[in-house]
Amino acid sequence: MANGYMGKILEIDLTSKKIGTIDTDMKIAEKFVGGRGLGARYLWERVKTPGLDPLSPQNPLMIFTGPLTGTILPGPSRLVVCTKAANTSPASSSYPKASTVAYSCMGGQIGPEIKFAGYDGVIITGKSEKPAYIVIDDSKVEIRDAAKLWGKNTNQTDLLLSQELGPTFRTMYIGPAGENLVKYAGIITESSRAAGRSGVGCVMGSKNLKAIAVRGTNIVPVADMEGLVALRKEMFNALKTWNGYDQWRRWGTAAMLLASSQAGTQATKNFREGTDLQGAKIGAPISEKEFWVKHRSCFQCPxxxxxIGQVTSGPYKGTIAEGPEYETGTMHGSNCQVTDVAGMMKSIELADDLGFDSISVANVLAFVMDLYDKGVVTSADLDGIEMKWGNVEGMIALQKKIAYREGVGAILAEGVKAAAAKFGKDADKFAMHIKGQEIAAWNIPANHGFAIVYGTSNRGACHQVGPTVEEQQRRTMCDTVVICRFLYYGIGTALFQKALNTVTGWKLDDAAFFRVADRIWNQEKVFNAREGFRRVDDYVPKRMTTDAFTAGPKKGAILPPDKQEQILDEYYTKRGWDTKTSLPTEAKLKELDLGDLAPVVQGLR
Amino acid sequence: MSENEKKPEGQGEQDNRYMFFTRREFVIGAVAGAAVGAAVTGVSMKGGPATAPAKPGAASAKPIKVPSYIAVDYAKCTGCRNCEVECALFHDKKLDLTRARIRTYYFNPPVDVPSLCAKCGDAPCIKACPEKVGAMSKDKTTGAVLVDEKKCIACWACIEPCAKDRTDVIRKSKDEKVIVGICDLCGGDPSCVKGCPEGALSIVPVYQDGKYFAAKPADIARAVAKNLYKA
Known part of the structure; x- marks a missing residue:
């Protein structure tokens, strides 16, 4: 067994109910390391036909850990859910079900537990005839009948699983949104942590799989345990001396609510503005005073x-929700023009409880409000709901309709891109997505770097990938080894690179480390290219290049169309890709040991 | 301090001898009825986020000189499980969390509960250990229950009384050769207390004439949730 790896991947076919293990392919692991990297390669090897319906039983739902997951370092708490995305689509393609790769990271305790159970990953294929859930207790793995869990919200599912299995099991599950195949459903753990993006909960729902529970008793093998103990101390100390340490601990990402608003980068009014003039109401200091009850950590993270916040008075009394943190506070707050902060908490709670990707569902709500405001849709189109800006009751009602696909909810469950097509008229101008995935809480016009972040992300609009190629490499490695990006903000990648070598016994230098990232990115890119994604799919929504901000410190901010072209040209050149098509060049693929992809790309030119 | 033979039932916190604990804001104490085994656990006042972040590593534990246990401020615990790793590293030099003597569980609504031996004064585990085996004893200075793994015959007699109405921390080792889970207070300088980044763990003297602080994680979680989420 190679150090850092458990050496086995659990494979479960829900159609035949066959459960088995395969050896972790170390040839792949040496080239793609873990997490998102293993996901990219295994997806490529398992999805041979382009255009595979992501909701078909053949689409593998894969959960990967990394070599650092479950070690004693700070931040190795995460797993990555990899599959073919349920919620993305290209501008045009010969395949009606074309979509991108999906990778969606999740923190908490379940990532390490999968390794403790003895697996580097879990690959789930097929479709259960009846609702099912999987219980993994070391090598004892069972598929159980989920009749009593099906239909339950995520908090109820969490409770029922804990009551049945006890608190030693760590669980992940979907809510009604996933069950009803809402395209942007997420997978939830610990009531409010999520592998939210990319519609991974929709894929899980398509397999009739409600939950996965894991418990393990193994130890992650480490090449140099003494070195790792020393490194653990060094990393904790490095974090403590980071000048953002106290702020992160105290306020988390909510600290950015006000800062981003001032910088004109906060998604506001369905991305029409970058500054929320009501923003002071949704900052961290007020949230701390009014709502926050306790902090929560992932495995080993300081x-x-x-x-965790609670509303203690008013009509939403009793609401218990995570946050607000930056994403939820912005998407359910300023982007929907909500000023009732307690109501915003209710909307956040409901999004997790119904099992949505909180970012996407709130983007959908803002999209509807924008359409309503401009008269493109009326309450008659919305089953009588008056979706005025800031109408929290409307947001709650609509979320429920979407989760159960009732009335207009069935349209909105497909995401803003498909819903806009259905609504017709000018609705597509209001749909803030890239490649079909809804844009997150950082706005683009006042910070053009985000046009690269969202535009070039291989899973559709994603705020996390980085604005330059170098930054993208670093963050790709975070998703690969796998550690949390927030620790990386504090102490960089150097110590994690050292940690990878200490754990695995490898001797990767800087160049080799980042070549892994480049390889992963190109592997994902080729998968997407085969589905039909090209340069045209990397553009920000057109409105951001035509309508400037009208208020706030960044009034007038816009992404000029020629700037959009220019930054894409620069980016592709830096990547070693053809600027016209955005396809990787043959030389680039060979340089990255991805020669086997070259003929595929050749066929796409 | 010698082991006290007295076992007062339902010892109230109004008793002067127990004022020491009630003055500490984080633990009222637990009073258990023998039949039900239901423990009412007092928890800290709400205070996590509003307090200044603890400086991890700043706590330098004084060596324990009187029988003590480790009290948890549940409002401060974030569920990071650093305590488990520190425990495993101290005792086994590797990350075998199955042998950690402190384990942290998550409950819904979000509550994190570190669970460890309560250093019950009457130590029913020791009493359950067959006399001729004698694998368990009480450290005369710290009050911790010490397990001689060489003597343990894996009869599991100690597991039941702990599971019945105490903390339920004693369990079989993975290879089922010995019992694990009992906190030995690291010989007097607990590594979990030193390693907690939140300052959620404190060393508190414990009287030897009752099972005052023993409660199971799920019961603790219920009490903590009621306290934290008041609305």
């Missing part, structure tokens, strides 16, 4: 960026 940053405890998660804040």
């Amino acid at each position: 940053l405890h960026c998660m804040k």
Whole structure:
């Protein structure tokens, strides 16, 4: 067994109910390391036909850990859910079900537990005839009948699983949104942590799989344990001396609510503005005073960026929600023009409870409000709901309709891109997505770097990938080894690179480390290219290049169309890709040991 | 301090001898009825986020000189499980969390509960250990229950009384050769207390004439949730 790896991947076919293990392919692991990297390669090897319906039983739902997952370092708490995305689509393609790769990271405790159970990953294929859930207790793995869990919200599912299995099991599950195949459904753990993006909960729902519970008793093998103990101390100390340490601990990402608003980068009014003039109401200091009850950490993390908040008075009394943190506070707050902060908490709670990707569902709500405001849709189109800006009751009602696909909910469950096509008229101008995935809480016009972040992300609009190729390489490695990006903000990648070598016994230098990232990115890119994604799919929504901000410190901010072209040209050149098509060049693929992809790309030119 | 033979039932916190604990804001104490085994656990006042972040590593534990246990401030615990790793590293030099003597569980609504031996004064585990085996004893200075793994015959007699109405921390080792889970207070300088980044763990003297602080994680979680989420 190679150090850092458990050496086995659990493979479960829900159609035949066959459960088995395969050896972790170390040839792949040496080239793609873990997490998102293993996901990219295994997806390529398992999805041979382009245009595979992501909701078909053949689409593998894969959960990967990394070599650092479950070690004693700070931040190795995460797993990555990899599959073919349910919620993305290209501008045009010969395949009606074309979509991108999906990778969606999740923190908490379940990532390490999968390794403790003895697996580097879990690959789930097929479709259960009846609702099912999987219980993994070391090598004892069972598929159980989920009749009593099906239909339950995520908090109820969490409770029922804990009551049945006890708190030693760590669980992940979908809510009604996933069950009803809402395209942007997420997978939830610990009531409010999520592998939210990319519609991974929709893929899980398509397999009739409600939940996965894991418990393990194994130890992650480490090449140099003494070195790792020393490195653990060094990393904790490095974090403590980071000048953002206290702020992260105290406020988490909510600290950015006000800062981003001032910088004109906060998604506001369905991305029409970058500054929320009501913003002071949704900042961290007020949230701390009014709502926050406790901090929560992932495995081994001293940053405890998660804040659990409770509403203690008013009509939403009793609401218990994570945050607000930056994403939820912005998407359910300023982007929907909500000023009732307690109501915003209710909307956040409901999004997790119904099992949505909180970012996407709130983007959908803002999209509807924008359409309503401009008269493109009326309450008659919305089953009588008056979706005025800031109407929290409307947001709640609509979320429920979407989760159960009732009335207009069935249209909105497909995401803003498909819903806009259905609504017709000018609705597509209001749909803030890239490649079909809804844009997150950082706005683009006042910070053009985000046009690269969202535009070039291989899973559709994603705020996390980085604005330059170098930054993208670093963050790709975070998703690969697998550690949390927030620790990386504090102490960079150098110590994690050292950690990878200490754990695995490898001797990767800087160049080799980042070549892994480049390889992963190109592997994902080729998968997407085969589906039909090209340069045209990397553009920000047109409105951001035509309508400037009308208020706030960044009034007038816009992404000029020629700037959009220019930054894409620069980016592709830097990547070693053809600027016209965005396809990787043959030389680039060979340089990255991806020669086997060259003929595929050749066929696409 | 010698082991006290007295076992007062339902010892109230109004008793002067127990004022020491009630003055500490984080633990009222637990009073258990023998039949039900239901423990009412007092928890800290709400205070996590509003307090200044603890400086990890700043706590330098004084060596324990009187029988003590480790009290948890549940409002401060974030569920990071650093305590488990520190425990495993101290005792086994590797990350075998199955042998950690402190384990942290998550409950819904979000509550994190570190669970460890309560250093019950009457130590029913020791009493359950067959006399001729004698694998368990009480450290005369720290009050911790010490397990001689060489003597343990894996009869599991100690597991039941702990599971019945105490903390339920004693369990079989993975190879089922010995019991694990009992906190030995690291010989007097607990590594979990030193390693907690939140300052959620404190060393508190414990009287030897009752099972005052023993409660199971799920019961603790219920009490903590009621306290934290008041609305």
